Amino acid sequence: MKQEIRDLFNERILTETAERYGIPRDQVHFLKDAENYVYEFKKDHRPYILRITHTIRRHPDYIMGELEWLNYLADRGLSVSRAVPSAKGNLVESIPADQGHFLAVAYEKAPGKTVGEEDWNETFFQTWGEYVGRMHALTKEYRLSHPAYKRQEWYEEDQLNLRKYVPSDQTRVFEKADQLMERIHQLPKSRDSYGLVHTDLHQGNLHWHEGQITAFDFDDIGYNWFMNDIAIIIYNVQWFPTVPYKDKAEFVRRFFTHFMIGYRRENDLDPWWYRHIPDFLRLRHMLIYGLFHQFMDLNALKEEEAEMLRQYRHDIEIETPVVRLDFTTIRER
Incomplete structure (x- = not known):
């Protein structure tokens, strides 16, 4: 704050x-x-x-x-x-x-509790996907009652303006960020792929009660691609899993497979969008990098904080995949 x-x-x-x-x-x-x-x-x-x-x-x-x-x-x-x-x-x-x-x-107040280790399984992943699919299906029919209520578009996110927060000598970071933003700007938008979404529906922003999810913390909602809304969830579960994993790529494959089984019960999203998940994950990585610079005192960093920023910078500069996984090979079983 x-x-x-x-x-x-x-x-x-x-x-x-x-x-x-x-x-x-x-x-x-x-x-x-x-x-x-x-x-x-x-x-x-x-x-x-x-x-x-x-x-x-x-x-x-x-x-x-x-x-x-x-x-x-x-x-x-x-x-x-x-x-x-x-x-x-x-x-x-x-x-x-x-x-x-x-x-x-x-x-x-949402009923139930935060998801625990005993709930972190394929059944929960599918229910989560079904919930997000229903949210996306409903948002297709949503219309603003007043133009003044319009929420921000994806590119208006303050932390994506890295030049505002990141030291000016990080020219390679800015170059890669500009290239990524340009690629994503070229993606098509339609009623079936883009709309008002939560943008932060990680497991900390929902409660689990008797097999049902209740979401909260809608403070960051905005207009975005449905697949980016899903990619943000992927980013968070691989970074902060409720149950630790041994193999990140295998865990994300398992999570995404079951999540999309549930998702497609409520909403149809063309598998063509799978190929853009790596860029959406990079976009989130870039936003978090901007967020760190916004709130951290760069003149008083702890060693672990400085190392984290160095790793983020390195990942952005050489375009390291957030997850080394070919999402286009994944199909719902």
């Missing part, structure tokens, strides 16, 4: 936010503060999640673009953490600060 946001947040903001939702301040319990302040509370014996951000980071209309799509999915039967109104009926509450405003949103 930006330090300027931390400097503006105080107890008065939190107390007033609680009042807007008709709950006592002492019933609001802190969970985390990464990109947003996140709390939990109960009302009428039901659990909710409270998210607070600042207008430095988000505009109210941009948040409404998230909430409208989220509740659209919920209204059509997809299990998501629906956004709920405040005591005055507002989906977004605006609380004045010394500078700008803090913006609060409440959500139903």
